[in-house]
Amino acid sequence: MIKNLRQLKGYTAVRFLREFESKNWTRSGLDYLLAKIDRTGSVDRVSGSGRPRTARAIGNVTVVEEMALSQEDKPRTHRTVRQIARESGIPRSSVHRIIKTDLQLKCLKKSNAQALTSANKQARMTRARQLMQKYPEAMVNFIFFTDEKVFTVAAPTNSQNDRFYVRSGTRKKDVDENRLLRTRPTFSKSVMVSVGVSKLGCTAIHFVEPGVKVNGEYYRNNLLGQKLLPDMRRLSQDEFFVFQQDGAPAHRARDTITFLEQQTPDFIPPTLWPPNSPDLNPVDYSIWSVLQDKVYRSKIADIDELKTRLVNEWAQFDQSIIDAAISQWRRRLSACVRARGAHFEHKF
DSSP: OHHHHHHHHOOOHHHHHHHOGGGOOOHHHHHHHHHHHHHHSOOSOOTTOSSOOSTTSHHHHHHHHHHHTGGGTSTTOOOOHHHHHHHHOOOHHHHHHIIIIISOOOOOOOOOOOOOOHHHHHHHHHHHHHHHHHSOHHHHTTEEEEEEEEEESSOOOOGGGOOOOOOTTOOGGGSOHHHHOOOOOSSOOEEEEEEEEETTEEOOOEEOOTTOOOOHHHIIIIIIIIIIHHHHHHHTTTSOOEEOOOOOTTTSOHHHHHHHHHHOSEEOOTTTSOSSOGGGOHIIIIIHHHHHHHHTTSOOOSHHHHHHHHHHHHHTOOHHHHHHHHHTHHHHHHHHHHTTTSOOGGGO
């Protein structure tokens, strides 16, 4: 606007100040800018003007780029902004600006995943392909996916972004400990639960008695015989269903396999389920995390309150969440095959 008014109407600094009082412009600033417009015909910065770059000079940008992107060729050599600043001698604020402005890099958060051996990858690829062949899209609706999980009274925490503000000048040692410290019992009481989910509906949430070791006998006689399988028969109206379980020792025991052959219309045996594959079980890759968020929305006092919270939240669990998770299953099997059994969950 200033450029146009100067060039087209010949506005002076005095006239600008008079007609744009609310802008808080200064006479000296306007004189400098108008002289620049008259001299160059532009308000853009002249290349090379301004304070010379020091910390963000080309050499430093190259150093930061090599350190920030080192793990592209050498995995696990990534350095944080703090580490780059310490090793390079470049101020941390400058390192941050180089990464964001000069290199235009973005930060991705790492996720936990199962370690996979070459044998694991081969088995995952082969069995994922077999599952796709045996269970076409229409059959997936009848599969009950099962899993067990331990919930603790103390909520799981992620300290990465657990921060708070204090006034400038406040010393850390002067902050109240209740604001600064996050306390957690050394041994938080816990409970193990087991569920089964399908597009036909979900079982009740079943608790493992405290102190009980879940061996093959307990798994068959209690979790399967008295709890999970009766729920599945009820939900399927005693018609056809498929039972799924992972490869835990109690699940692949010989007597357990014989029991399932006798008690279920169909089940996925341990020889067909891919090893080390929580990324292929809807309960693992979706349901548990949603339930955990609901259960720990507020602090839990004791084990009885934890059980009550689990029962109530599971009773209100949205079936559409389960359906959406199960609808991903065949796409995940296909992704596993394309990845030749390697990790693929970061693509979802």
